[in-house]
Amino acid sequence: MSGRKIISFMSQNAIYIVLVVLVIAIAIWDTRFLSLTVFRDILLQSSTRTIIALGAAFVLITGGVDLSTGRVVGLTAVLSASMLQTTDYAQRFYPNLGEMPLWLPIVIAIVAGLLVGLLNGFVISKFSIPPFIATLGTMVMVYGINSIYFDLPPNNSQPIGGLRPDFTNLGTGYVFGMPILVLIAIIVSILVWIVFNKTVLGKNMYAIGGNREAAIVSGINVGKNLLFIYAIAGALYGLGGVLEAARTGGATNNYGNMYELDAIAACVVGGVSTSGGIGTVPGVLAGVLIFGVINYGLTFIGVNPYWQLIIKGLIIVTAVAFDIRKYLAKR
Amino acid sequence: MGNRYLLEMINISKEFPGVKALDGVTIRVRPGTVHALMGENGAGKSTLMKCLFGIYRPDEGEILLNGQKVTITNSKDALNHGISMIHQELHPVPFRNVMENIWLGRFPLKGFGPFRFVDEKKMFADTQKLFQDLDMDIKPDTIVGSMSVSQIQMMEIAKAVSYNSKVIVMDEPTSSLTENEVAQLFKTIDELKERGVAIIYISHKMEEILKIADDVTVMRDGKLVGTWPASEMTIDMIISKMVGRDLTQRFPVRSNTPGEVLLRVEGLTSPFAKSFRNVSFELRRGEILGVGGLVGAQRTELVEALFGLRSVASGKIFINDREVKINSPIDAKKHKMALLTEERRVTGIFPVLSVMENTLVANQHQYVTPYKLLHQQKRKEDADRNVKMLRVKTPSLKTLIKDLSGGNQQKVIFARWLLTEPDILILDEPTRGIDIGAKFEIYTIIADLAKQGKSIIMISSELPELMGMSDRIMVMSAGQVSGFVDGASATEEEIMRLATRLLV
Numbered sequence: 001m002s003g004r005k006i007i008s009f010m011s012q013n014a015i016y017i018v019l020v021v022l023v024i025a026i027a028i029w030d031t032r033f034l035s036l037t038v039f040r041d042i043l044l045q046s047s048t049r050t051i052i053a054l055g056a057a058f059v060l061i062t063g064g065v066d067l068s069t070g071r072v073v074g075l076t077a078v079l080s081a082s083m084l085q086t087t088d089y090a091q092r093f094y095p096n097l098g099e100m101p102l103w104l105p106i107v108i109a110i111v112a113g114l115l116v117g118l119l120n121g122f123v124i125s126k127f128s129i130p131p132f133i134a135t136l137g138t139m140v141m142v143y144g145i146n147s148i149y150f151d152l153p154p155n156n157s158q159p160i161g162g163l164r165p166d167f168t169n170l171g172t173g174y175v176f177g178m179p180i181l182v183l184i185a186i187i188v189s190i191l192v193w194i195v196f197n198k199t200v201l202g203k204n205m206y207a208i209g210g211n212r213e214a215a216i217v218s219g220i221n222v223g224k225n226l227l228f229i230y231a232i233a234g235a236l237y238g239l240g241g242v243l244e245a246a247r248t249g250g251a252t253n254n255y256g257n258m259y260e261l262d263a264i265a266a267c268v269v270g271g272v273s274t275s276g277g278i279g280t281v282p283g284v285l286a287g288v289l290i291f292g293v294i295n296y297g298l299t300f301i302g303v304n305p306y307w308q309l310i311i312k313g314l315i316i317v318t319a320v321a322f323d324i325r326k327y328l329a330k331r
Numbered sequence: 332m333g334n335r336y337l338l339e340m341i342n343i344s345k346e347f348p349g350v351k352a353l354d355g356v357t358i359r360v361r362p363g364t365v366h367a368l369m370g371e372n373g374a375g376k377s378t379l380m381k382c383l384f385g386i387y388r389p390d391e392g393e394i395l396l397n398g399q400k401v402t403i404t405n406s407k408d409a410l411n412h413g414i415s416m417i418h419q420e421l422h423p424v425p426f427r428n429v430m431e432n433i434w435l436g437r438f439p440l441k442g443f444g445p446f447r448f449v450d451e452k453k454m455f456a457d458t459q460k461l462f463q464d465l466d467m468d469i470k471p472d473t474i475v476g477s478m479s480v481s482q483i484q485m486m487e488i489a490k491a492v493s494y495n496s497k498v499i500v501m502d503e504p505t506s507s508l509t510e511n512e513v514a515q516l517f518k519t520i521d522e523l524k525e526r527g528v529a530i531i532y533i534s535h536k537m538e539e540i541l542k543i544a545d546d547v548t549v550m551r552d553g554k555l556v557g558t559w560p561a562s563e564m565t566i567d568m569i570i571s572k573m574v575g576r577d578l579t580q581r582f583p584v585r586s587n588t589p590g591e592v593l594l595r596v597e598g599l600t601s602p603f604a605k606s607f608r609n610v611s612f613e614l615r616r617g618e619i620l621g622v623g624g625l626v627g628a629q630r631t632e633l634v635e636a637l638f639g640l641r642s643v644a645s646g647k648i649f650i651n652d653r654e655v656k657i658n659s660p661i662d663a664k665k666h667k668m669a670l671l672t673e674e675r676r677v678t679g680i681f682p683v684l685s686v687m688e689n690t691l692v693a694n695q696h697q698y699v700t701p702y703k704l705l706h707q708q709k710r711k712e713d714a715d716r717n718v719k720m721l722r723v724k725t726p727s728l729k730t731l732i733k734d735l736s737g738g739n740q741q742k743v744i745f746a747r748w749l750l751t752e753p754d755i756l757i758l759d760e761p762t763r764g765i766d767i768g769a770k771f772e773i774y775t776i777i778a779d780l781a782k783q784g785k786s787i788i789m790i791s792s793e794l795p796e797l798m799g800m801s802d803r804i805m806v807m808s809a810g811q812v813s814g815f816v817d818g819a820s821a822t823e824e825e826i827m828r829l830a831t832r833l834l835v
Contacts (some may be wrong), residue, residue, distance in 0.1 A: 198704045200695040207692050210681035217640065217678050218693035218747070219664040277683045 014322040015271055015286045018315075022290060026297035033300055040179065046292035047185035048243045049262065050285060053270075054192045055236030056263035057284045058229045061196075063209040063276025064124065064131035066230070069237050069263050071142040072116050073256025076109035076241030078150055080167075081160040081251035083108070089162030093155045102166055110238040116142055117234020118227065125223035139260075143253070150253040161250045171247030181243060188239070193281040195232075205229055209276025265312075266291055269319040290315065335398070337362040337529045338414075338498050343382055343392035352378045353389070356555045358548050360498065365520060365530045367540045367561065370550035370573055371766030376533055379550070380500055384409045384416060396497075415491035416500040421483050425476035430458040432475050433490045461489050465522060481512035488519055492528075499523065500531045505539060506764070509626045517543055535766075536793075537566040551575055574767055582799035583774050587781035589618035589802055592652075594755055594786060599636065599646030607633040607810045610646070614755065614786045619777065621801030621818060622790040624830045628807040630790045631673055634757045637788075638663045638670040650755075664693070666755075669748035673759040673790070675737065679744050682733035686725050687714040689732045689743050694750040717746035721776060738769025745776055756780060758789045762796065774800060794823045808833035 010017060027033045052069060059066040082093035083105035116138055123134040151157045173180045196202040204225045207215045215222055240259075245251040264274075270287025272279030294315065298308045338360040345353040353375050360366045370376050381387045383394065385403040393400055396412055403409050406416075423432050431438075434454055441450040458471035467485050475483060484504060491499050505513045520530060520543065534540055540547065544561040549572045556572050570581075594614040601607050607629040614620050622630050635641045637648065639657040648655050650666050657663050663670070672678040681689055691698070691710055698706045698713075714728055721742040725735055732740055741761065748756065758777070762770045777800060781787055791797045797804055801818035806829035814829040 194704070198707070200699060200705065203688065203692065203695050203705070206684055206688065207681055210684045211678075213678040214681055215692070217638075217660055217670060217672055219660040219751075220692070221659075221661055273683070277681065 011322065011325050014325075015269065015283055015290070015319060018319055018322075019286050019290050019293065022293050022297065026293070026301060029301045033297060038296070038300070040182075042289070042292045042296045043182045043185075044179050044247075045296060046288050047179070047181040048240045048247060049259075049266065049292070050185045050288045051188050051236055051243065052240035052259055053263040053266040053284050053288050054188065054281065055233040055240070056260065057192075057267050057270075057272050057279050057281075058205065058233045058236075059131065060264065060267050060272045060274060061205050061209045061276060061279040062226060062229055063212065064226075064230075065135065065264070065274070066120065066131065066233055067135040067260050068116060068120060068139040068142055068234075069260035070256040070258050071139045071146065072113045072234055072237040073241035073244060073259050074251075074253055075116070075142050075146040075149075076113050076238040077245040077251040077255040078146055078160060078253055079112055080105045080109040080242040081163055081245040082149075082155070084164050084167040084245075085160070085162045086164050091155070091158055091162070093152075093160055095154065099164075102164075106242050109242045110235050113238020113241065114231050114235040117231040117237075120234065121227035121230030124230065125226045146253045157253070159250055159252045160245075163245065163249050167246050168249050169246075171243055171245075171249075181247060184239075184243065188236070189281055189285060192236075196281055201225060201228055206277055209273075209278075211277070262291070265316050269316055287319075290319070335362075336360060336395075337397060337527075339395040339398075340379065340383065341393050341395065343379060343389045343394075345378055345382060345387055345389050352553050353382070354553045355392070356550065356553070357392075358555070358558065360529045360531060361546070362497070362529050363524045363527045364545035365524065365532050365543050367532045367534065367544035367547045368550070369534075369540065369547060369569060370556075371768055374550040374573070374766075375553040376550055377502075378553075380416070380502070380531070380533070383414060383500070410494050410496075413495055413497035414500070415494055415496040415498075416502065417484060417487045417491065417504055418502055421480070421487060423475045423483055423486070426474065428472045428474050429469060429478075429486055430454045430471040432486060433458055433461070433493055457493075458489075461493055465489055465492060465519060467519070479512075480507045481509070481515065484508070484516070485519065488523075492523070496528065498529050498531065500533070502533045503535070503764075504532070505534065505536065507626065513539075535764075537569055540569070541566065549573055570767060581771070581795065583771070583778045585619075585778045585781065585800075587617045587619065587778065587802070590616035590784070592616075593650065595649040595652070596637070597647045597649070599633070599648070600644050601629075601632065601636060601810075602642055602644035605629075605810065607636070607807070610807075610812050612805050612812065612815075614788060616754075616786055617781050617784045618802050619781050619787045619789060619800055619818070621797040621804040622788060622807060623792075623794070623797050623804050623826050624807035624813075625834075626792065627809075628830065629810040630807050631759055632810075633807070634670065634759055634788060634790060635672075638668060638757060640670075664751060664753075667751075667753050668755045668757065669693075669751055669753035670757045671741070671744050671748060671759060671761055673763065675740060675744065675764070680732045680740050683731060685729045686718060686723065686732050686735070686743055687711065687728040690714040690717060690728075690746045690750065693747050697750075713750060714746075717750060718743070721746050721749075722772060736766075736769070738765040738773070741765055741769075741773060742776070745773075749780075753785065755786045755788070758787060760790055760792065762791075762793075794826060797826070798823070806830050 052073060056066055056069055083100055085092050087099060120135050120138055123129050124131050171181050175183065204220050207220060208222055208225060212222065241256060244255060266287035267284055268274060269290055270283035272284060294312055298311065336359045340358050343353050343356045356379055368376050378387065382389045385405045385408050394403065401412055403412060439450040439453045440447045442448050455471050462469050467489060469482055469485060504516060508516060523530060532544060541561060546558055547561050547564055547569065548558040549556040549569065551573060592613045593616045597611050599610040610633055624630050632641060636643050639659040639662050648657060655666050657666065681692065691714055698710050700706050718728065723739050723742045725739060732743055762773050765773065777787060789800060798818060798821055804816045804818055804821055804826065805812055806814050806816065806826055808830050811833055813832045816825055
């Protein structure tokens with residue numbers, strides 16, 4: 001009986017076990033891996049990814065998918081960076097722009113992300129276009145819009161640099177010995193957890209993904225809820241894009257390329273069901289961290305980057321194969 | 332008919348963690364007969380059949396075919412041994428045609444070596460011959476998605492025959508068939524019997540069983556109760572053997588008294604030609620209005636339109652003498668209506684959500700605190716109270732609803748809608764696929780609600796249920812109301828006559 005209990009515990013917590021095993025395995029390989037600096041670096045690298053993946057989780061749990069993620073990240077990175085350059089920088093995006101208050105460009109960028117999300121949600125709920133197609137469309141459009149903006153004179157598609165220190169401080173600074181970026185990711189995770197578990201919107205999100213037809217019969221306004229959910233997702237990508245710019249100290253129109261796949265991978269590894277209705281914030285965090293540990297750890301012990309890709313791919317498939325056992329019919 | 336058995340399952344036992352699902356069950360099936368397998372949901376019928384198909388490995392016991400011991404480890408094995416199953420829910424490939432569905436996985440080929448192609452001509456001819464032999468009128472190149480449920484079922488039966496099956500298991504084959512289609516099915520079954528095929532027939536419909544079965548085996552709680560010739564059985568005898576006690580009454584005593592008119596519907600008409608039209612009726616406070624009719628009478632369409640799930644071309648709806656517009660379930664809820672849909676699995680439950688979330692899903696707004704968060708304690712209390720009140724058998728509120736039995740799932744959906752405090756409850760086949768014991772509990776719930784002054788519209792295809800539970804019965808035929816009868820004094824003949832009145 002206890003053997004069965006162990007197996008059941010293992011499959012219920014497969015993701016967290018994989019994470020711990022990974023850390024232990026890398027640490028055995030090279031004990032220097034177990035250091036505070038390493039963990040801080042991993043958390044730092046995982047922070048923007050966490051925020052973006054949580055946005056993707058909203059959509060996945062409704063049974064949808066969002067391909068526009070990466071391009072929204074690119075758009076908002078460029079938008080915020082273009083308005084937050086130091087006044088003495090040579091190649092300014094807006095040569096005559098004065099010093100804006102820090103929050104304003106950030107809010108503008110997040111609102112831009114939110115608007116793209118609203119567009120996704122509107123098209124999906126109003127015209128019943130499958131999310132895959134609708135967000136494929138916005139993904140392409142947003143890249144086009146971003147590229148036009150990025151190509152405006154006098155910038156003419158030059159990488160945006162010379163960002164203000166108070167802005168880059170968000171991505172690289174510390175408070176109380178804790179990276180600000182990590183702090184932001186933690187706060188966002190808590191907020192998202194609250195939305196998932198304690199609000200009507202969260203409950204409706206699970207219901208819509210769990211059985212859309214039953215949700216309609218239950219008098220849930222599916223269209224309105226989807227609109228909100230895609231908008232929130234867009235806003236989170238927006239925040240992610242802003243922080244990417246702050247972290248790296250620059251932006252180009254190719255920022256965020258393919259982030260949607262990383263976000264989806266982190267979500268599914270973290271136990272979010274692509275058919276909807278299932279997913280938790282701790283799971284998504286574990287999913288992001290697994291990739292963080294792999295990226296950092298494998299480089300740390302000197303694994304060839306191409307091999308890293310193969311290992312990552314294997315992890316995606318095996319983790320999901322284990323996790324899905326929870327939900328398969330018991331025989 | 333010889334004495335030898337075609338199929339014997341002897342002393343089959345199967346244990347799951349904590350449950351003895353089958354306990355030494357023996358069933359012997361004669362060739363050329365229909366063998367009814369009966370029992371409440373959870374009695375072990377499907378587990379037994381899954382052992383036959385190798386989906387489960389029995390812990391004990393053996394399976395004999397023509398006296399020979401066989402081991403079956405998967406459904407392909409079963410097919411090779413001439414055992415096939417017509418499932419309750421059919422899963423054809425909808426976008427492909429009939430013959431491709433029948434020969435799937437074993438297409439006739441022509442050519443040689445690597446240049447082998449599907450021999451469409453032979454497939455067509457073989458399929459046609461198969462249908463001719465079985466006296467079925469289906470064209471081999473029809474796209475399956477365009478066929479009716481009964482035609483698809485016929486196709487599945489033909490497929491089973493094409494595998495040379497000697498034993499065909501039919502799980503609730505008539506659950507979505509019309510009267511005429513049932514007659515056609517029974518004709519096919521007779522045809523199969525003549526060929527010496529044995530049919531294991533699983534159904535909850537007693538009348539049907541007595542009409543068609545030769546032998547009846549009853550199971551209860553994973554054990555065999557016994558096997559009898561159908562000719563010696565009556566409905567009451569079967570039921571009492573299934574539930575293990577004498578059933579003195581199938582319906583609770585009702586003490587509701589219909590009051591003033593609450594809902595009035597005038598000339599409700601669908602925009603679609605073949606759907607409901609010109610439907611008018613009144614529903615009183617505390618009244619149970621049964622809605623009878625054959626499958627295809629558009630009863631579900633009517634109530635879904637009332638609830639705002641389908642569009643309406645013309646007609647008026649009055650609640651408390653005030654005209655209301657209901658364009659969506661959201662509007663319907665505002666007017667204190669609730670709908671328990673017919674397809675519990677498709678439009679009722681949220682399978683991967685817990686019992687608690689399933690209970691609260693239609694009622695979340697009641698728990699919003701001033702900070703826009705949900706009041707967790709209140710949610711838990713409400714869910715707990717309602718789940719207890721309706722006697723849902725569940726290990727905990729956190730159990731996923733998909734792990735409950737059909738009857739308990741239905742009770743959770745009742746709990747869900749009761750939390751919205753509706754005045755009008757629309758129940759579409761509320762006891763479909765629910766075992767007899769749980770049915771009585773559902774009936775009791777309905778009677779209690781009516782007594783509390785709730786008005787109930789209940790669609791049912793089971794005449795005894797309609798007559799036993801309704802104050803009045805509205806009978807529909809081909810989309811129109813063909814008449815009203817009094818629940819207490821109506822006869823089955825009267826209802827059937829009304830139900831078929833407008834058929835062309």
